[in-house]
Amino acid sequence: MADTATTLPPAHGAPRFDVRTILTRYGAWIALALLILVNLAITPNFATWQTLNVNLTQVCAIVIVGVGMTLVIATGGIDLSVGALMAIAGALAPLIFLGKLFLLPHPAIGVALAFIVPVLAAAALGWFNGWLVTRLRIQPIIATLVLFIAGRGIAQVFTNGNLQVFNLPSFQFIGLGRVFGIPFQAVLMIVIVAAAAWMLKRTVFGRQILAIGGNEKAARLSGIPVASVKQRVYLISGLLSGIAGLIVIARNSAADANLVGLGMELDAIAAVAVGGTLLTGGRATVIGTLVGALIIQLVRYTLLANGVPDAAALVAKAAIIVLAVWLQRQGRR
C-alpha cells in the first residue's frame, strides 16, 4: 500500500514511464515477442511457413470462441457452454450434408444449409443462455452450466455417439481452404477479431457492453437496455462457437460429438485472461485475446517442439494464467 503514490492508475493523459504499468499494459505483447525470439534461437526450423500455418490453424478456433467469450466477460458474465455448442454445431452439419436429417433436393443446398443451420442453432442456444441470465436472473456461471452439461449430451444423442467421417471439399473449405496461401480459417479469424475490436471501441453497442460490465446498476439507471445488450452478447458467443465447431470438424474431416470443443471453455477463458481483459468486466480487449491465445499456443508449441511432454505444457499454461492475472492486479493497485 505504501507505493500507491508512485503508481498512478492508468488514467487518460500523462503516460508515465513506469516498469509496472508497462508490464501490465503491454505484458502480453512483450511475452509474445519474447516467445518468438526464444523460439528463433532454440527451435529448429521455426521461421518457416509451415510453423506459422500449424500454429495458426491450431489457434483459430480458440480465438474465434475467445472473441465471444471476451464480450461476455466484458459484461461481467461467463459462458461455459461454448465447447458444448461447438459439439452441437459439429454434429448437426454432417447430419445435414450427408442427408441423414432430411432429404436434400441438391447437394449444393445441403452444403449451404450445413453452414447456416448449425450456426443458427448455436446462436439460438446462446440466446437461450442470455434469456436465462437476463429474464430468470440466473448467475451466468450456472445458467451456462446447464448447456455445458446437457449440450454435449444433445450432440451425442443426435449422432448416437458415433464418429461421422466425410470428405466434402466444398464444405471443408472453411477448415482446409486457402486464400492466397493463407488458411481460410485464419482469414476468417482475423476478420472476426477486427470486426469485434471495432465494434467494442467504436459502436454504441460496444460502449454499452463495457458500461454494463463496469457498473451494471449505473448502466441501467443511465438508460442502457441492459437485458437486451446481454442477450445479444450471449447470442454472439453462441454464434461464434457454432462457427468454430464447423471449422474444427472440417479440419478433421470427421465429427466426433465426444471430442469437438472439449475443454474449449477453459482455453477461451485462459486466452481472455492472459490477453488482459478484466475478468470482473468493464475493460476488455479483443486484440489482447488474440495475443493471449497466441501466447498459450506458442508456449505449447515451443515445449512440444523441444521434446517436453504435453502434460508439462498444461502446467506451464497454468503458470502463465496465474502470472498474467497477478500482473493485471498489480497494475490496478
Place this chain on the structure above:
Amino acid sequence: MNSIPLKLFQGTGRYGVLLALFALILFGWVRYENFLGAFNVLSVLRYNSMFALVALGMCFVIITGGIDLSVGSTAAFGSVVAALLSPYGVMPGLLGGLAAGLVVGAYNAFIITRLNILPFIATLATMLAASGCALLLANNQSVSVSYETGFVELGQGDFLGFPIPAWIALIAYLLGSLILNFTSLGRSVLAIGGNEDAARLMGLPAQRVKALVYLASGGLAGLSGVILAAQFGAGQPIEGVGWELFAIAAVVVGGTLLTGGVGSVGSTLAGVLLLGLIFNILNFENGLGWISLSAYWQSVIRGAFLLLVVAIQARLSMRAQETA
C-alpha cells in the same frame, strides 16, 4: 430481502431437493423390481461416494462465495499418487492421496488469499496444473494398484455390510454438518459468504477461513481420488473431467446459493444422490425394454434437471425480492 420470504425460499430449496429425491425413489420403487434391493442401493452408494466427497468440499467453498474448479483433476492426481503408493500398504496409499489433495488445496489457498486472484480463474489454472502433474506422474497412462496390500478394499470392500467408501463419505458429511452448524468456524464460513467486508470488520479471520476451506476442498478431492483408484483398481490421470461441474450442480440443486452465505451440507448430499439416481433409473428403464435410451441421455436429463431447479429457485428468489 425480507426475512420471511427468504426463509420460505431457503426452505423450498432445502426440502424441495429432499422431496424430489423421495419422489424419485418412490417412482423407482413402484416401477422397477429390485430397485430398492440391497445390491442396487449399495452399488449406487459405493459409486456416488466419490462425487459426494468432492461435492462436500465444493459446498463449503461455495458458501464462502468462492468456487473450486480444480476438484476433478485434483481427484485424478490423488488417484495416481494413491495407486503409486498402494504397494506399500493401505495407509500409505490413503494418506498419499489425501496429502496430494491437500497440497493442491494449499496451493489454491495461497493464490486466492495471498495473491488475491479470483477463485474462478485461480482454480481454473490449478485444474490444468493438477491434471498436468497427474499425467506426468503417471506417464500418460493409468497406474494399476497393488491387489496384495488390501488397498482396493478402500473402494471395493464392505464394513458391517455397508460399502467402505460410503462410510468414508458418511463420516465426512457428519463432520461437515457438525462443523458448519455447531462450530465458530462454521459460523465464520457462513458470515464470510454473507458479507465478506462485514465479517472482516467484525474481526473474523476471513483470509484464514477461506484458506482452510480451499485446503479442505483439496483434501476431500484427494480422498475421493483414493476411492477412485481403489474402486477401479487403477490410478486414472484422465478421470475427473467434469467432476467440478457435477459437484457444483449437486450443490446448487441442494439449494445452496452460489452467491454464498447460505447453504446446507445435508441437502448437498441429497443433490448428489438425486443426480446419481438419474443415471441409475435410466439403466433400469432400459432394462425394462420399453424404450432404449443411450447413456448419452444421462447428461441431457441432468442438464434439464439443473435447469428446472435453478429456474424454480430464480422464480422464488425474485418473488422474495418483490415482496421485500
